[in-house]
Every structure is written in structure tokens, then in C-alpha cells.
Amino acid sequence: MCGNIGNPVSNFADRVKTGDDVVIEVSSYQLEDSTYFRPHIACLLNITPDHLDHHNGMKNYIKAKAKIFKNQRENDFLIINGADALCVALAPKIKSTVLGFSTQPKHLLRTEVFFDGDEIVFSAGYQIRPPHLKGIHNVENAMAAALMALAAGVKTDVIQEVFDTFSPMEHRIEPFAYHKGVIYVNDSKATNLDSTITALKSFEKTPHVLLILGGRDKGASYEVLLPFLQTYCKTVLTIGESMEKIDAELRGGFPTIRCGTLENAVSVAMEEAEKGDVVLLSPACSSFDQFKDYEQRGKVFKQLVEAKIYQERTQ
Numbered sequence: 001m002c003g004n005i006g007n008p009v010s011n012f013a014d015r016v017k018t019g020d021d022v023v024i025e026v027s028s029y030q031l032e033d034s035t036y037f038r039p040h041i042a043c044l045l046n047i048t049p050d051h052l053d054h055h056n057g058m059k060n061y062i063k064a065k066a067k068i069f070k071n072q073r074e075n076d077f078l079i080i081n082g083a084d085a086l087c088v089a090l091a092p093k094i095k096s097t098v099l100g101f102s103t104q105p106k107h108l109l110r111t112e113v114f115f116d117g118d119e120i121v122f123s124a125g126y127q128i129r130p131p132h133l134k135g136i137h138n139v140e141n142a143m144a145a146a147l148m149a150l151a152a153g154v155k156t157d158v159i160q161e162v163f164d165t166f167s168p169m170e171h172r173i174e175p176f177a178y179h180k181g182v183i184y185v186n187d188s189k190a191t192n193l194d195s196t197i198t199a200l201k202s203f204e205k206t207p208h209v210l211l212i213l214g215g216r217d218k219g220a221s222y223e224v225l226l227p228f229l230q231t232y233c234k235t236v237l238t239i240g241e242s243m244e245k246i247d248a249e250l251r252g253g254f255p256t257i258r259c260g261t262l263e264n265a266v267s268v269a270m271e272e273a274e275k276g277d278v279v280l281l282s283p284a285c286s287s288f289d290q291f292k293d294y295e296q297r298g299k300v301f302k303q304l305v306e307a308k309i310y311q312e313r314t315q
Contacts, residue, residue, distance in 0.1 A: 004030060021152065028055065032064040038071035041151045042096075043079040043144050047086035048194035052219030062086060072096035077151040079144050082109035099151065101143035103136055113143050120146060126156050131166040134173055135202035171298035173199050173282075179309045181275030187282035188298030193220050196284040200232040209233045209278045212265045215240040215285030215297075222249040222284070229254045235272065237265040241289040261290070262297065266304040279305070 002009050003024035016022055024039070028051055031037070047065055055061040069078045072095055081087045082100035088108040091098065100111035112123045115136075119127040120143055130142035142163060149159050168174060170186070177184040187199045196213070203209060209232045213222075222245065229236060229250075236256045238246050243258050250256060259265035262281075269279045281301045291297040 026068060028061060028064040031067040034067055036071065037067070039068065039076070041077045041148050042068045042072065043148055044068065044081060044087050045140065045144055046081050046084045046194070048192065049220040050192040050218060053217070066090050066093065069094055069096060079147045080109065081140065082111040099147045101140065101147060103139055112147060115139050115143070128156060128160050129163060131163045133168055135198060137198045171295060173202055176302050177305050177309060182273040183278045184305045185278055185280045186298045186301055187280060188287070188294045188301060190282040190284060191286050191294055192218060193222065193224055193284045196225065196282045197228050199280065199282040200228045203232055203278060205231055207232060207234050208276055209280050210235055210237060210269045210273055212237045212239060212262070212269065212281045213283055214238045214242045214246055215283045215287050216289040217242040217245055217285060222246050226250060226253050234277065237268055239265050240285060242285050262301060263304055266301065266308065270308055
């Protein structure tokens with residue numbers, strides 16, 4: 001496993017042998033610069049606004065993402081979200097075998113798998129239980145992963161065993177502390193608006209979330225967050241370079257508290273939070289204004305919260 005997820009593909013170039021499977025997470029930046037990249041099995045989970053500052057708009061961003069299947073042939077596979085209009089719009093350009101997935105009752109593309117509320121049901125007639133993870137997006141992730149594994153020849157009982165024993169990765173809607181009835185959740189991996197919306201939708205529909213938002217802006221409008229903030233959040237604590245833009249685009253439609261730094265945001269959140277609340281770091285921005293990467297940002301968040309909890313308990 002390598003690529004944008006952590007280890008560069010080049011680290012494994014001299015170790016890959018004929019018959020090996022290489023699992024690569026590929027970013028739009030990497031796809032943009034690729035020429036001959038041809039994965040045997042590829043997947044497009046969704047297309048939502050991201051990195052628009054780099055790609056100079058949505059059109060170029062979609063063009064970069066589409067290069068994941070550009071060189072595929074008929075005996076290759078593309079797993080695609082059948083309920084995502086931007087993904088489906090690319091379908092006429094696809095030469096490989098398309099396998100669709102969707103958790104929505106209405107989808108735009110024929111799908112090989114649907115979710116009955118308990119199990120993932122495949123058109124071939126078998127069922128697989130998804131991992132015990134929070135949020136419908138993780139069901140979609142499981143659908144995509146299962147289709148990719150099946151296309152690679154993995155048996156269904158093996159897929160089920162992996163799902164049953166799967167542990168969530170750090171920095172992805174990760175509950176890590178509970179203090180005075182308040183849950184603290186690290187979702188530092190949410191570096192775009194859609195990821196933050198996904199995190200919010202994983203909680204109950206009551207205004208009980210204190211959301212830490214901000215960092216280095218990526219060019220999209222924060223206004224799209226408003227209906228979700230009004231449904232799930234008590235307040236927004238802003239940090240980083242994007243504070244002024246967030247305030248301007250929310251236009252007084254939702255209360256915000258300017259905190260500047262993550263440390264200040266944690267202090268304010270712990271003062272404001274009440275029993276039953278959730279303090280959520282889901283920034284919708286990159287971390288590069290104040291941190292090395294999203295992983296460092298998430299680790300610092302956890303350290304700050306845990307240090308303050310320890311301090312309160314020992315006073």
C-alpha cells in the first residue's frame with residue numbers, strides 16, 4: 001500500500017515483482033502530471049470541489065481526476081459512484097469495465113451493489129456486512145473496496161473477514177477522548193468541505209457539535225456548509241489563514257468565534273462545551289499554514305485535549 005497515503009510508489013519500485021499487487025492512493029496533483037499511468041483496477045469514490053486553487057477551477061480538477069482511467073483498456077475495471085453526477089458524467093469516456101456502487105435509492109448509473117440498511121447486497125446474489133464504522137460514507141467506502149477486491153479475484157469470505165476485523169485509521173472521524181460528558185473527535189483528514197459535511201452527517205441531527213474549522217484555504221466557498229452547521233452545530237471555532245474568508249462567507253448566518261490557533265480553539269471549546277456535546281476538529285482546509293501535514297495537526301489536537309483533561313483531573 002503506497003502513494004498519496006504516505007509511502008511514495010518510488011520507495012517500492014525496486015521491490016515489486018511480477019504478480020504482485022500494488023495498492024496506490026493517487027491524488028489529483030499526481031494524476032495531473034501522469035502520462036502512462038494505467039491501473040488494472042481503479043476507483044472514483046466521488047468528485048467534489050477540492051484543490052481549486054491549484055487546478056484553477058472545477059473543470060481542470062475533474063480533468064485531472066479523470067486521468068485515473070484515461071489509459072485503461074477493456075480488460076481493466078473502474079469502480080464508480082453511481083449516485084455522483086460528476087462521476088457519472090464521465091462514463092461515456094470510459095473504455096474499461098464499469099462497476100457501480102450506491103447507497104442511494106435513486107442512482108444515475110447501473111450499480112452492482114446496494115445497501116439494505118444492514119448488509120451490502122450484490123447483484124450476483126451474495127451479501128457482505130460492512131465494517132462497524134460510523135457514517136454512511138463508510139458503507140460507500142466498503143462497497144467500493146469490496147468491488148475492487150472482487151475484481152481482483154478475492155473471495156467473499158475473505159472480504160467479510162477483513163471487514164469484521166477492520167480498525168479505523170487515525171484522523172478520520174476518530175473519537176479519542178471523553179470528559180465531563182463531552183466527546184472529542186479528531187477528523188483532521190477532512191481537508192475539504194465535502195469531508196467536513198460527511199463528518200457532520202455522521203452525528204445526530206441536533207445542534208450539539210462545536211466545530212473547529214479553518215487552515216489554508218483551497219478555493220471553494222464555505223457558504224455550502226451553512227445548512228449543515230444549522231442542523232448539527234452550536235458554534236464554529238475558526239483557526240488559521242482562512243478565518244476572515246470563513247466569517248465573510250458565512251455572512252452572519254452562523255455564530256463563529258475567531259481563535260487563530262488550534263491551541264486557543266481547544267481552550268475555548270472546552271470552556272463552551274456542555275454534557276452531550278461533541279468537539280470536532282474537521283477543518284475543511286489544508287494544514288500547511290500552521291502544521292507540516294494533517295497528521296501532525298491531528299496529533300497536536302489530541303495532545304492539547306488530553307493535556308487539558310489531565311490538568312483538570314489533577315487540580
